[in-house]
Structures are given as C-alpha cells and as structure tokens.
Amino acid sequence: MTSTLSLILKGSLKKIKKVVIFLYIIAIPFSNIYSMNNPFYKSYNTQFEIPPFSEIEEKHYMPAFLKGMEEHNSEINEIIQSPEKPTFDNVIIAMERSGDILDRVSNVFFNLSGSATNIKLQEIEKEISPLLSEHYDSISLNPDIFNKIKLLWEDIDNLELSKEENKMLEESYKNFLRNGALLKGLEKDRYLKINQEISKLSVQFSQNLLAETNRFEIILNEDDLNGLPEDIINLAKEESEAKYKITGDNQYKDKYVFTLHNSSIFPFMTYSKRRDLRERLYKGYITRGDNNNEYDNKDITSKIASLRVEKANILGFNTHAHYVLDNTMAKTPEAVYGLLDKLWKPALSRAKSELQEMQSLVEDEGQNFKISSWDWWYYSEKVRKEKYDIDEEEIKNYFTLDNTINGIFETANKLFGLTFEEKFDITLYHPDARVWQVKDKDGSHLGLYVGDYYTRSSKRGGAWMSAFKEQSNFDGRERPIIINVCNFPPPSKDKPSLLSFEHVTTLFHEFGHGLHGLLTNTEYRSLSGTSVSRDFVEFPSQVLEHWASEPELMKSYAKHYETGEPISDELISKMQKASKFNQGFANTEYLAASYLDMDWHSLDTKEIQDTKSFEKKSLEGIGLIEEISSRYKTTYFQHIFTSSYSAGYYSYIWAAVLDSDAFKAFKESGDIFDVNLASKYRKYILEKGGTEDPMHLYRKFKGSDPDIAALLEDRGLN
Ligand SMILES: [Zn+2]
Incomplete structure (x- = not known):
C-alpha cells in the first residue's frame, strides 16, 4: 500500500x-x-x-x-x-x-x-x-x-x-x-450536514466493529489444541495469561484463548483438527456487527449508503459509484462490473474444482460430511501439503532480509541502471532504520531510500511506502526521500532476519511503490510519484512482485544463510507449482466482496435498504456458493464504510490486469530485464506521476491496451 x-x-x-x-x-x-x-x-x-x-x-x-x-x-x-x-x-x-x-x-x-x-x-x-x-x-x-x-x-x-x-x-x-x-445556500448546508453525519456513522461503525472483534473469544484446554503448531499455541497461551493478569478471572487460568483477530483466527482455521471449534470461531467472525446488540452495524451501513446517494446527487452524479469512479482509471461503474464479470466465472469454476478436491480428501479419510465454509482453510492446507510438499521453514533459510534487499536493488539496477550506496553518517529517527543514496545510471543523485524493516510495538501493522520529501522541479531540482516500512521478524541470537516468501513479495511490492516515488520527474509535487488514481497506484508495486519469483533473479539473491548456497532448482520449481494453489477460493472471496461494494454504491435511491436482504440478493445474484463467504460482509467491511475504498475495493484486481499484462511483455521479450521495455516503463509510467491520463500512459508504454489474458494465466483461471 x-x-x-x-x-x-x-x-x-x-x-x-x-x-x-x-x-x-x-x-x-x-x-x-x-x-x-x-x-x-x-x-x-x-x-x-x-x-x-x-x-x-x-x-x-x-x-x-x-x-x-x-x-x-x-x-x-x-x-x-x-x-x-x-x-x-x-x-x-x-x-x-x-x-x-x-x-x-x-x-x-x-x-x-x-x-x-x-x-x-x-x-x-x-x-x-x-x-x-x-x-x-x-x-x-x-x-x-x-x-x-x-x-x-x-x-x-x-x-x-x-x-x-x-x-x-x-x-x-x-x-x-x-x-x-x-454549492450554495440550503444545498451547501445539507452537503456539510451529510459529510458530518457520514463521518459520525463511520466512527460508530469502526468502534462497533472493534468491540465486536474484541468481545468474542474461545477459551480452550490443552486437549482442544490438536493439530496446532507450537508458535500458535504459545500465542494463545500468552493471550490467556494476559487476560488473566488484567481481569484476575479464573476462567483464563492455564487456558488457551483464541480470538477474531487475524493473527489468531486464521492459523486456527488452517491447522485445528477440531471441526466444531473451527465452526464456532468462524461463525463469530462472520457475524461481527450483525448480532442485534448495541454494536450492530446493519442500520449504520444502510444509512451511510443512503447518505452517499444523496451526496452524489447533490454533486450531480447518479450514484456514489459514479461520483467516486469519475476520477479513476476505470471511470464508470460499467467498466468495473465489466472486469469483475470477466473474472467471476473462471474464478468460481476453479473454486468449485478445489472444493471437489477437498471433498474427496474428506471421503478418503473415511469421514462423512460435506465441506462447509469453516473447513476451507484446514482442508486446502492439507491438499497443499499433499500435492506440493512445501516446507515453509526450508524456504525461509534462503531469504535473509539482506539477501532480499540485494534482490530488489539488483532488479532496479538491471532494469534502470540505478545504484544504491548505504549511508552510515545520516542520523535517522530509529536505530533500526537504514538509508541508501540512490544514483541514476549516469551517477547523478536521484534520491534517498530509507528502509525500516523490523516489527516492533511502536509500529502499526502491515507494510507501506511513504515520503519524507517529494520530488518537484518547478522551484529548482528537488529530489525525493522515500521510505519503506515493513513488519519483518528481527534477527535472533543465532539467526539473521529470515523472511517468508510472502514477506519477500511484500518487500518487492513496497519497493515498487518506492521506485515510483524515486524515479518520478514532474514539475509539481502535487502530481509527482504516487499521486495517481487509486486503481493505478498499485500497478508499479504489483508489477515488481513478478520479479521476486523469477528463477534467474532468485538464483542470484536467494542464498542459504549458513552455507551461502543458491536456492535449488527443485525448490524453485516446487514454489512455482504451488503459487497457483487455492487461487479459485482467493479470487472468488475477493471478487464477491468487490461486487458487494459496487452494489452498495450503485444504489440510485436514498431509500433505506434492509442490510441483510440487500446483501443476500447481491451475493446470490452472482451465484456465490455457500461454501465460500464474501471476504468481507457488510457489517464488517471496514474498507468501504470507514476508509476511502468505497466503490474502490476492485482497485487491486484492476491494477493486477495491468501488472500481469506488463510483466508478460518482459517475459515475451525473452529477457526479464529487457532494457528497451524498462526504459519505456520508466519514461511513461514511473517518471510521469499523475501528469497524464493513466490509460494513455499505459498505451504509450505497452503500445496496446492491457489484455486480461495474462492475469487469468497468472492466477490459473484460464
Ligand atoms: Zn501497495
């Protein structure tokens, strides 16, 4: 992000x-x-x-x-x-x-x-x-x-x-x-009133959701933990110890507590052998904000949707989606629905075959039940182990943080000729943060790149790119200071910081945003770097992820932290085979949420909707199967009711069409570091910021419109 x-x-x-x-x-x-x-x-x-x-x-x-x-x-x-x-x-x-x-x-x-x-x-x-x-x-x-x-x-x-x-x-x-x-007079007054009301309701939504997330837990005994890995068990033990300390309540004594926070529920869903407990936890998760109690979000969400229609109308738009999309690359709700429709059928049909595979496994185990939505994580993990024989711990040994930093720098060097020199004489805000001077291929100064990689309690979760200073030329050449912040594990006493492959991809992603910020070359700050529309901004970051898993590059940067041996072809090939695994499910639950978002914001009436039946109609309308839920349901869909992703949850997949199509061009050139393509990519995408229409820029880079075929292939949906 x-x-x-x-x-x-x-x-x-x-x-x-x-x-x-x-x-x-x-x-x-x-x-x-x-x-x-x-x-x-x-x-x-x-x-x-x-x-x-x-x-x-x-x-x-x-x-x-x-x-x-x-x-x-x-x-x-x-x-x-x-x-x-x-x-x-x-x-x-x-x-x-x-x-x-x-x-x-x-x-x-x-x-x-x-x-x-x-x-x-x-x-x-x-x-x-x-x-x-x-x-x-x-x-x-x-x-x-x-x-x-x-x-x-x-x-x-x-x-x-x-x-x-x-x-x-x-x-x-x-x-x-x-x-x-x-706006003038009464209209202006009403407009301001609507803004205030929406912001009040959004705060309420978020506080309710937090309360609902925090108030649910399951307290388990040692013999309920079957299947769970040790680190997950330790976390659950720490959770119960902390709760016992705060409340003094004996129900927490020597127990294990699992909650609805992502770091607790999803490992439990993946590894717990107890189907009954998975069901309980899962149902707690998907009913947040929908319990007809003081934290209920059903009325709040339908009110927000109604106020948004009214606001859009005042501003001269038919629906909130028309208003939001007007200044994006997609431009219209029709364009967004058009993309979702193209992906939906292949994703759902893939998910159905994944479901069959899991069902057969259940039967092979001699059990007699139909897979439900709370079984998906557990059985997909089983199928994955059986089919791909992947050992996450073995993979991590090749991806120290320093190796991975070498990987991103090598990518930027081979594509654009950039060089990176770590500076030790610059004081930063925290001892963990590091800084490099970035120079262009002619040796001129391009900017500074700050990396603050390790997790700590003073940092919020996730990973992001930001800037201490932005680029501009209008008052003299001002070069940027870009920062990547991540939450990677710090080194331990006897091991360097070892990254999972998901972490590796995250670093390439954030560094992709970083290059957008570093290579930008515009007159004005307001249009520089990542100041582009929301459905375009993830293109430079997502496209860089493709390089992370290219064998040619991996063999150069992924080296065993003890022996220095480059990663083996066998391990690379296992990783590549597993990369399309479970994509039917992942895409289906994501697309369902994107439809739900678009449906809420394509309303052209202020009439208050019944949240449950609206949602049901939306999800049944696309034919979502009962074994999969929308990634977010209305009453806990924070992206669209409290942050700026209303009529915008589709953005990730919109940008994914571009990144898959763009990377395919590199692959087809026969050289993933093709200098000619790289220089076009730099000139038309990275340097231009928000100075031109993104679709025009894309066409100048690629010479054609983006084609969805590459995305379908990348995700195994073709
Ligand atoms: Zn991003």
Whole structure:
C-alpha cells in the first residue's frame, strides 16, 4: 500500500481557519509557537535535506502544526487578496508553494506516528487530526479561492499552458468541484450536514466493529489444541495469561484463548483438527456487527449508503459509484462490473474444482460430511501439503532480509541502471532504520531510500511506502526521500532476519511503490510519484512482485544463510507449482466482496435498504456458493464504510490486469530485464506521476491496451 498522507497534503487544497488557530494559541503559550527554536520553521540545512532527526523533539510538533496552519492561512489569504488578474503563477503555483512549515512537520510527524509512535505522539495525533481536516476542508469550500481557479479554468485555452500545467489546473478545478465548491445556500448546508453525519456513522461503525472483534473469544484446554503448531499455541497461551493478569478471572487460568483477530483466527482455521471449534470461531467472525446488540452495524451501513446517494446527487452524479469512479482509471461503474464479470466465472469454476478436491480428501479419510465454509482453510492446507510438499521453514533459510534487499536493488539496477550506496553518517529517527543514496545510471543523485524493516510495538501493522520529501522541479531540482516500512521478524541470537516468501513479495511490492516515488520527474509535487488514481497506484508495486519469483533473479539473491548456497532448482520449481494453489477460493472471496461494494454504491435511491436482504440478493445474484463467504460482509467491511475504498475495493484486481499484462511483455521479450521495455516503463509510467491520463500512459508504454489474458494465466483461471 501507499500512505495517503502525501495525497492529503497536496498543495492545491489548502486554506484558512482562524478560529481553530485562535483556540489553540490559548492552549499553547505564544512563546512556543513563535520561538524560532523549532527545526520545522526553516528549510533543513542537512545532507540531502533529510529532516534533522537528532534535533526534533516531541515538543516541536504542536507549535509547528499551529504555526504551519497560520502561515498557510496567510499565504492563501495573500492569493485571495491579490488585486492582480488571476494567472497560473499567482494562483496555482502560489498555492503549490504555500504551506512549507505544515508540509515539513506533517511529513515527519505522520511518518513517525505510523512507525515509531508513543503515547505522546498518539495524543498529538488525536488533537491535530480534526484540526488539520478542518483546515483543509475549509479551503475546498472557500468561494474566493475557488472563483480565481474557476476564472482560470474558463480561460484555459488562452493561457498557453504546458501539458502538465494544464493537468494541474484541471485537477485543482475538479477537486474543488468534487468537494462541493459550487454549492450554495440550503444545498451547501445539507452537503456539510451529510459529510458530518457520514463521518459520525463511520466512527460508530469502526468502534462497533472493534468491540465486536474484541468481545468474542474461545477459551480452550490443552486437549482442544490438536493439530496446532507450537508458535500458535504459545500465542494463545500468552493471550490467556494476559487476560488473566488484567481481569484476575479464573476462567483464563492455564487456558488457551483464541480470538477474531487475524493473527489468531486464521492459523486456527488452517491447522485445528477440531471441526466444531473451527465452526464456532468462524461463525463469530462472520457475524461481527450483525448480532442485534448495541454494536450492530446493519442500520449504520444502510444509512451511510443512503447518505452517499444523496451526496452524489447533490454533486450531480447518479450514484456514489459514479461520483467516486469519475476520477479513476476505470471511470464508470460499467467498466468495473465489466472486469469483475470477466473474472467471476473462471474464478468460481476453479473454486468449485478445489472444493471437489477437498471433498474427496474428506471421503478418503473415511469421514462423512460435506465441506462447509469453516473447513476451507484446514482442508486446502492439507491438499497443499499433499500435492506440493512445501516446507515453509526450508524456504525461509534462503531469504535473509539482506539477501532480499540485494534482490530488489539488483532488479532496479538491471532494469534502470540505478545504484544504491548505504549511508552510515545520516542520523535517522530509529536505530533500526537504514538509508541508501540512490544514483541514476549516469551517477547523478536521484534520491534517498530509507528502509525500516523490523516489527516492533511502536509500529502499526502491515507494510507501506511513504515520503519524507517529494520530488518537484518547478522551484529548482528537488529530489525525493522515500521510505519503506515493513513488519519483518528481527534477527535472533543465532539467526539473521529470515523472511517468508510472502514477506519477500511484500518487500518487492513496497519497493515498487518506492521506485515510483524515486524515479518520478514532474514539475509539481502535487502530481509527482504516487499521486495517481487509486486503481493505478498499485500497478508499479504489483508489477515488481513478478520479479521476486523469477528463477534467474532468485538464483542470484536467494542464498542459504549458513552455507551461502543458491536456492535449488527443485525448490524453485516446487514454489512455482504451488503459487497457483487455492487461487479459485482467493479470487472468488475477493471478487464477491468487490461486487458487494459496487452494489452498495450503485444504489440510485436514498431509500433505506434492509442490510441483510440487500446483501443476500447481491451475493446470490452472482451465484456465490455457500461454501465460500464474501471476504468481507457488510457489517464488517471496514474498507468501504470507514476508509476511502468505497466503490474502490476492485482497485487491486484492476491494477493486477495491468501488472500481469506488463510483466508478460518482459517475459515475451525473452529477457526479464529487457532494457528497451524498462526504459519505456520508466519514461511513461514511473517518471510521469499523475501528469497524464493513466490509460494513455499505459498505451504509450505497452503500445496496446492491457489484455486480461495474462492475469487469468497468472492466477490459473484460464
Ligand atoms: Zn501497495
């Protein structure tokens, strides 16, 4: 994934909020805000302009945010007050240039609040988040700044703008429109009210879901643990010990607790021999938010869906999906449904044959029951072991973190001629973080790449790419500082950090986003690097995953951590054979959730729906079989009810069509590092950021439209 931070903080959407500033000036002494002794107040006088981490203290953040908003406000005010005729320079570029302090403090703060947080940072985050969202929101509804942009937009043909300037103006204008800038009077009031209501309901949804996830558990005895690996058992024991400590409740004494958190339920579903317990846990999982109690999400979700229709209508769109998709690569709901429909049948039919295979195994074992949805993980794992004979532990020995870093750097070197030199004289924010200077093939400086790879309690889960500084050229050549954050196991006393192949793929994925951020070469920050539409942004990351498993590259970077022996052909071939395993199931449950998302957001009526029957109709409509559930059901579909993935869950597979098709071109050239293709990929995709329509860019790179055939083949769905 990429961090949305950089998308939120772009220059074209910023404004004034005096009340807010005033309130907080009361809370913090003037001397703190105006003291010049704050590293965020001036540009960094450091090597590569990296933030001066050794000087930054927690006490600097809040004053810098407040001063940053104040400075930003007065800059925007100056643009508004200017008596001159609006020009691209005095409006659009002036906005792009505004908010320096705010950018500097945000880039450090939000990176650290994700990867090295503490109670203090969490408090600041809680305090500053609503202020920032108000700060930016109010810009998009400021009629004075919008009118200047509108005048420019209406005169665009006479402005003699470059292609990229044109795009900047277009994006600014459209962003304002999409955020309600044209609304007046009652409509505007209602629009604001809807936004507030949706955000309140979303918070409620998320708190309910958390409560529902936390309140369910199963407490087991030692003889209930049949089949579970030792590390899973240890986790369950720790969980019960922790609960006993907190509650003093004897029911936890010397027991094993399993919960609905992913790290607990899915290993249990995969390995537990107890069918009855798998059923109990699974049913707990899929009924979250649907228990007719105080945490029920059914009414909340149907209300959100209804409010979204109303909001879309106010903004001139027929449905929420039309509104959301308008500025994506897919553009229309029809295009999204078109893709889902092409994949659905092959995925479902593959899943049905996987089901048969598992059913035969049940019968071979002399048992007499029909596979249910809570059996899927357990029996698919059994089939996998039987068919592919894969030993995860054996694989890990070849993928130390350092080997894998060599693998990503080698890929970038062979494709684009980039070189990486680790810098030891730069202070970072945490001893685990490392930094490399990235140079282009002619030796010129391209940017910095920071890697913060090990898991720790101050880091949130998952993996992501973000930036401490973004690229731009309009005020002189500014090169980026990119960061990859992961949650890989740290080295132990006698072993280096060893990665599972899933971790390896994750590093290639995040490094793919990283290359998008490092190789970008645009005039304006707002259009640089990963500032592209949501269904395009995963293309550069997902495409790099393909290189990770190429035997040619693997033999060079995957070496046994003790013997230094390269990985054997036999092991590579086993891994390749197993890679298509269970794809019917994985794609079917993913696609079902994508349909459910699209159906909720293709409603063209504000009428409140009955959540259960709506969902049933949606899933029955596509012919989902009862042995598979949608990956998310409505009442716990966080992506679409609390984060920005409404009418957007399809994005991953949309980008997958592109990455499979693009990688196929490399394979077909006979050289996975084909220099000619790589340079086109760099020139038309990685360097261009959001400066052009992504489909045009893709065509320029590939010479043709993306074809779905490669994806079907990659996933074994052809
Ligand atoms: Zn990603």
